[in-house]
Amino acid sequence: MSRPRRRGRDIHGVLLLDKSIGLSSNDALQKVKRLYNANRAGHTGALDPLATGMLPLCLGEATKFSRFLLDSDKRYRVIARMGQRTDTSDAEGAIISEREVTFSQQQLDDALNSFRGETQQIPSMYSALKYEGKKLYEYARQGIEVPRESRSITVYELKFIRWEGFEVELEIHCSKGTYIRTIVDDLGEKLGCGAHVAYLRRLQVATYPSERMVTMEKLHELIAQAEEQGIEPRLLLDPLLLPMDSACEDFPEVNLLPVVAGYVKQGQPVQASGAPVSGMVRITEGEERKFIGVGEIDDDGRIAPRRLVVEYTD
Numbered sequence: 001m002s003r004p005r006r007r008g009r010d011i012h013g014v015l016l017l018d019k020s021i022g023l024s025s026n027d028a029l030q031k032v033k034r035l036y037n038a039n040r041a042g043h044t045g046a047l048d049p050l051a052t053g054m055l056p057l058c059l060g061e062a063t064k065f066s067r068f069l070l071d072s073d074k075r076y077r078v079i080a081r082m083g084q085r086t087d088t089s090d091a092e093g094a095i096i097s098e099r100e101v102t103f104s105q106q107q108l109d110d111a112l113n114s115f116r117g118e119t120q121q122i123p124s125m126y127s128a129l130k131y132e133g134k135k136l137y138e139y140a141r142q143g144i145e146v147p148r149e150s151r152s153i154t155v156y157e158l159k160f161i162r163w164e165g166f167e168v169e170l171e172i173h174c175s176k177g178t179y180i181r182t183i184v185d186d187l188g189e190k191l192g193c194g195a196h197v198a199y200l201r202r203l204q205v206a207t208y209p210s211e212r213m214v215t216m217e218k219l220h221e222l223i224a225q226a227e228e229q230g231i232e233p234r235l236l237l238d239p240l241l242l243p244m245d246s247a248c249e250d251f252p253e254v255n256l257l258p259v260v261a262g263y264v265k266q267g268q269p270v271q272a273s274g275a276p277v278s279g280m281v282r283i284t285e286g287e288e289r290k291f292i293g294v295g296e297i298d299d300d301g302r303i304a305p306r307r308l309v310v311e312y313t314d
Contacts, residue, residue, distance in 0.1 A: 012244050017055045035223065099193045120153075125146075156174065269304040293308035
């Protein structure tokens with residue numbers, strides 16, 4: 001019996017969407033998938049509907065490498081509304097307490113300093129983490145609080161931008177698994193006045209350049225432009241995609257001769273001169289340095305394939 005053909009076309013790469021406010025990450029993903037008529041698509045870690053900014057979307061074979069972006073560092077710009085604490089720790093929640101804002105600049109600086117470096121954080125009940133197979137925010141919406149274990153996070157950089165009235169603006173560069181809403185809520189409690197996220201924008205994921213972000217409006221403009229010119233929309237949309245291996249570009253590259261790469265494609269570990277002694281590697285083939293997948297150095301010093309690209313035609 002022949003396999004049913006997948007709907008959509010084979011298109012492979014990473015789109016850096018500048019997500020707009022009010023749009024869920026999954027809605028954004030489905031819209032982009034339809035615009036590109038892609039047969040597969042996945043995002044690399046959800047942004048709350050309240051948040052805007054960089055949302056890398058992986059199309060086609062790039063979905064195999066999206067998990068490496070889930071593990072990457074992130075950078076955010078956030079405005080904390082001081083004096084009000086909400087049940088969701090952001091502006092969409094109900095206000096559960098209001099207190100006077102009486103802290104000084106020195107007290108604010110001291111409080112901010114306590115978040116820098118490696119710390120422990122208890123995830124928000126309004127997160128997508130799971131407890132007994134159910135997402136935390138599903139319990140929260142039912143008014144149920146469940147136990148959560150604290151987790152190690154690292155705030156590499158926390159810049160104070162401004163303090164005007166009830167607003168404190170910050171820029172935060174942090175490790176995976178860091179909840180900005182929890183930092184803001186904890187900051188408000190340290191200062192004795194409460195706080196919640198009024199504005200949140202993700203500026204960067206991994207090392208992706210912010211100037212390569214594109215809005216949903218721009219995608220629609222390009223489609224309309226293509227129709228006016230009588231050309232296929234893909235001719236204007238596809239150049240916006242970054243290479244699929246950009247999701248793992250931090251891994252050391254190991255370039256293999258085609259004959260050796262052939263063994264890797266069959267799932268076999270191989271020896272390669274110049275390979276690192278441990279960790280993950282990005283595997284390329286031949287003089288063209290064609291990306292064929294990601295491997296890991298095993299105990300014998302060989303490169304064991306972990307995620308491979310299915311052969312496709314460009």
